[in-house]
Amino acid sequence: MRYASRIDCLADKSLLNAFEIVETADMISFSAGFPSSETYPLEAIKDSFIKVIEESGKEALSYCSTSGYIRLREIIGTRLEEKFGLKYSIDEIIITSGSQQGLDMSGMLFVNKGDVVLFENPSYLGAVNSLRAHEAKLVAIDIDSDGICIDSLKKALEKHGENVKMIYVNPDFQNPTGRSWSHSRRLEFMEIMGQYDIPILEDAAYAELSFERSTERPLAYYDKHDQVIYLGTFSKTFCPGLRVAWLCAPKNIMEKYLLLKNAADLSSSAIAQRQMAYYLDHYSLDSHIEWITGIYKQRRDLMAKLIDEKFPNTVRYKNPGGGLFIWLELPAGKDGRELLKRALKEKVSFIPGTSFYPAGDRHNEIRLNFSNMKPEKIIEGMSKLAEITKEYLKESTV
Amino acid sequence: MRYASRIDCLADKSLLNAFEIVETADMISFSAGFPSSETYPLEAIKDSFIKVIEESGKEALSYCSTSGYIRLREIIGTRLEEKFGLKYSIDEIIITSGSQQGLDMSGMLFVNKGDVVLFENPSYLGAVNSLRAHEAKLVAIDIDSDGICIDSLKKALEKHGENVKMIYVNPDFQNPTGRSWSHSRRLEFMEIMGQYDIPILEDAAYAELSFERSTERPLAYYDKHDQVIYLGTFSKTFCPGLRVAWLCAPKNIMEKYLLLKNAADLSSSAIAQRQMAYYLDHYSLDSHIEWITGIYKQRRDLMAKLIDEKFPNTVRYKNPGGGLFIWLELPAGKDGRELLKRALKEKVSFIPGTSFYPAGDRHNEIRLNFSNMKPEKIIEGMSKLAEITKEYLKESTV
Numbered sequence: 001m002r003y004a005s006r007i008d009c010l011a012d013k014s015l016l017n018a019f020e021i022v023e024t025a026d027m028i029s030f031s032a033g034f035p036s037s038e039t040y041p042l043e044a045i046k047d048s049f050i051k052v053i054e055e056s057g058k059e060a061l062s063y064c065s066t067s068g069y070i071r072l073r074e075i076i077g078t079r080l081e082e083k084f085g086l087k088y089s090i091d092e093i094i095i096t097s098g099s100q101q102g103l104d105m106s107g108m109l110f111v112n113k114g115d116v117v118l119f120e121n122p123s124y125l126g127a128v129n130s131l132r133a134h135e136a137k138l139v140a141i142d143i144d145s146d147g148i149c150i151d152s153l154k155k156a157l158e159k160h161g162e163n164v165k166m167i168y169v170n171p172d173f174q175n176p177t178g179r180s181w182s183h184s185r186r187l188e189f190m191e192i193m194g195q196y197d198i199p200i201l202e203d204a205a206y207a208e209l210s211f212e213r214s215t216e217r218p219l220a221y222y223d224k225h226d227q228v229i230y231l232g233t234f235s236k237t238f239c240p241g242l243r244v245a246w247l248c249a250p251k252n253i254m255e256k257y258l259l260l261k262n263a264a265d266l267s268s269s270a271i272a273q274r275q276m277a278y279y280l281d282h283y284s285l286d287s288h289i290e291w292i293t294g295i296y297k298q299r300r301d302l303m304a305k306l307i308d309e310k311f312p313n314t315v316r317y318k319n320p321g322g323g324l325f326i327w328l329e330l331p332a333g334k335d336g337r338e339l340l341k342r343a344l345k346e347k348v349s350f351i352p353g354t355s356f357y358p359a360g361d362r363h364n365e366i367r368l369n370f371s372n373m374k375p376e377k378i379i380e381g382m383s384k385l386a387e388i389t390k391e392y393l394k395e396s397t398v
Numbered sequence: 399m400r401y402a403s404r405i406d407c408l409a410d411k412s413l414l415n416a417f418e419i420v421e422t423a424d425m426i427s428f429s430a431g432f433p434s435s436e437t438y439p440l441e442a443i444k445d446s447f448i449k450v451i452e453e454s455g456k457e458a459l460s461y462c463s464t465s466g467y468i469r470l471r472e473i474i475g476t477r478l479e480e481k482f483g484l485k486y487s488i489d490e491i492i493i494t495s496g497s498q499q500g501l502d503m504s505g506m507l508f509v510n511k512g513d514v515v516l517f518e519n520p521s522y523l524g525a526v527n528s529l530r531a532h533e534a535k536l537v538a539i540d541i542d543s544d545g546i547c548i549d550s551l552k553k554a555l556e557k558h559g560e561n562v563k564m565i566y567v568n569p570d571f572q573n574p575t576g577r578s579w580s581h582s583r584r585l586e587f588m589e590i591m592g593q594y595d596i597p598i599l600e601d602a603a604y605a606e607l608s609f610e611r612s613t614e615r616p617l618a619y620y621d622k623h624d625q626v627i628y629l630g631t632f633s634k635t636f637c638p639g640l641r642v643a644w645l646c647a648p649k650n651i652m653e654k655y656l657l658l659k660n661a662a663d664l665s666s667s668a669i670a671q672r673q674m675a676y677y678l679d680h681y682s683l684d685s686h687i688e689w690i691t692g693i694y695k696q697r698r699d700l701m702a703k704l705i706d707e708k709f710p711n712t713v714r715y716k717n718p719g720g721g722l723f724i725w726l727e728l729p730a731g732k733d734g735r736e737l738l739k740r741a742l743k744e745k746v747s748f749i750p751g752t753s754f755y756p757a758g759d760r761h762n763e764i765r766l767n768f769s770n771m772k773p774e775k776i777i778e779g780m781s782k783l784a785e786i787t788k789e790y791l792k793e794s795t796v
Binding site: 001002003004005006007010032034037038040042045046049050053054057058059060061062063064097098100101104108109110111112113115126129130132133134165197199226227239240241242243252253256259260262263264265266268269270271272 | 399400401402403404405408430432435436438440443444447448451452455456457458459460461462495496498499502506507508509510511513524527528530531532563595597624625637638639640641650651654657658660661662663664666667668669670
């Protein structure tokens with residue numbers, strides 16, 4: 001059978017495997033980017049479903065409009081304004097089946113084969129994968145503790161010029177590193193990008209999972225040139241199983257997204273959207289988020305403490321201010337993939353850092369999820385992992 | 399903003415508009431391809447949801463594996479064998495978010511820009527749209543009352559040779575014409591296609607909606623060369639709102655689909671899949687289908703009777719043996735789009751035939767859905783439409 005050329009670009013199965021692990025596992029998993037499933041508000045979700053079926057079952061089980069359920073888009077618009085100062089009209093918000101679909105559609109919309117897409121280095125591998133599927137040339141931009149490196153960005157923009165068709169960024173509690181961009185870095189970034197006619201894909205999946213009182217404004221807030229596409233989701237703050245996320249874009253761009261959404265799957269699940277809207281109208285997502293971030297903060301603290309106490313001090317990390325991940329750096333020359341092999345034998349899993357580098361050229365880091373395991377499992381898993389790491393690092397010194 | 403070249407191929411908004419109509423309407427709609435919403439088994443769906451939440455809420459609201467919920471794939475495999483003699487292992491079945499996603503992924507998998515894809519003429523416009531999005535060159539193959547025309551197929555295969563990368567067909571109660579391929583036509587088609595290394599995308603969305611006792615075997619049943627990709631869905635037999643459909647393909651091809659599904663949206667909704675599986679395990683979908691096809695058959699009969707009685711006899715149609723549509727042919731030179739304009743003023747809608755022609759070059763047909771409106775609405779809408787049609791045809795004779 002002859003396949004389209006894009007298939008060759010999808011060889012890296014890292015993410016696929018990460019998800020395929022889930023169903024089998026009796027293991028302690030620090031791998032996937034899940035919220036903690038014991039936080040899902042089951043009763044509220046059940047109640048919402050029942051109410052939607054009883055109040056509007058027929059509509060809820062039919063096709064939805066391509067752009068999505070109007071009431072849900074209204075609520076999302078209001079939340080975005082209240083929380084982040086973003087002003088999107090209903091026509092500038094579309095519901096997607098998870099943020100991943102928003103990424104995929106953005107590749108469809110902006111990227112021809114061979115076009116350059118800029119990424120943070122490292123970056124969310126689902127975005128990397130979806131852009132690979134559109135045969136983008138992935139160009140990595142360094143990041144430091146304040147966010148994307150402006151020098152590296154400028155160089156890439158100069159070098160690739162007109163060929164740059166999109167930049168994908170994840171400024172809040174980034175997946176995989178947990179880092180957030182500073183205020184000044186955001187301004188600097190938007191100032192420079194404003195000089196180019198290049199869409200900025202801002203993935204705000206973790207923006208609401210802050211462990212501190214205040215969060216930086218999104219890039220979209222500083223957008224003077226209608227160039228930011230803003231992606232949000234309920235997968236990290238509520239639950240991923242409903243597959244309800246959203247994409248905001250200026251109206252003229254949104255028209256194109258609608259065509260693509262229609263070609264991709266006609267519409268997202270009507271019932272899931274109505275359920276979500278019912279929940280948002282009758283319960284408090286904000287209280288829920290406050291509660292889960294409290295739990296996640298404790299788990300982050302626990303994991304960090306265990307790293308400090310039990311891991312060799314050549315292993316480094318930076319404490320994230322929110323989100324779901326700690327990014328662990330092994331000494332140079334070490335390989336997170338090798339560490340994973342050994343950890344899996346002891347029923348502990350995580351994602352090796354290699355997968356998050358568009359060029360796949362750095363190996364000595366790993367991504368640890370801290371949201372998904374209960375404290376006793378974090379203690380057990382991290383203790384095991386500390387031992388395995390010690391052994392592995394010892395070998396290296398030989 | 400600069401867009402990818404594929405966006406230019408998506409100019410036809412017909413389908414999009416068809417779906418955007420739904421939410422606004424107080425109209426009598428013969429347009430969309432819905433099952434009848436009053437047939438949705440609301441109580442059973444509610445019960446299934448509650449049971450799934452109570453028995454496995456946490457898993458059901460998390461991410462699902464990329465390939466889909468195992469139990470659901472098992473049930474689908476068993477049903478396909480019992481009903482159609484198809485033998486697919488679990489690994490050869492993937493759950494998609496509606497069949498539309500299976501179409502989109504098939505374009506991703508097989509079609510490079512400029513490649514030829516063969517279509518029946520007319521054909522399902524969602525498939526046309528999704529292949530347009532991949533910049534396929536669409537080549538239309540004539541159909542007659544027995545199915546795809548073998549001569550026309552042979553000519554296209556000879557003319558376009560190696561450039562043909564896929565053929566999309568809908569052999570059972572086709573959308574839009576309602577026609578089914580005869581037994582001998584199926585065999586002839588598979589015989590010829592077997593000589594080419596070209597994937598056959600068999601869309602079986604309406605296969606179970608037969609008004610007669612027996613249905614023809616699917617093309618996949620006669621596949622000796624592992625070249626059929628088989629698409630099925632619960633959207634037409636159960637309800638579209640859950641967005642649960644499936645795609646079957648030989649194992650080596652399925653591996654590639656998994657990569658694409660992962661890039662497209664990670665996985666389909668876990669809760670919707672489990673709900674569907676619960677329903678299939680605890681209720682009888684077959685009884686439900688028997689019931690709804692009984693209703694649809696009555697509505698088809700009613701619509702056909704009204705056409706016979708009230709429409710000018712220059713308007714022709716062929717009674718479909720199943721499915722959701724009657725395909726109405728106006729006299730040559732007439733235009734279904736013009737008829738729609740007039741009908742909309744009287745609050746009656748349908749889809750003009752033009753949209754179903756990949757080349758958009760035939761205009762004198764319209765697609766009427768008979769499943770979605772209750773008898774009294776069918777009578778009211780068809781009576782209005784008959785008057786409007788009479789008026790319109792009168793003008794033409796001037």
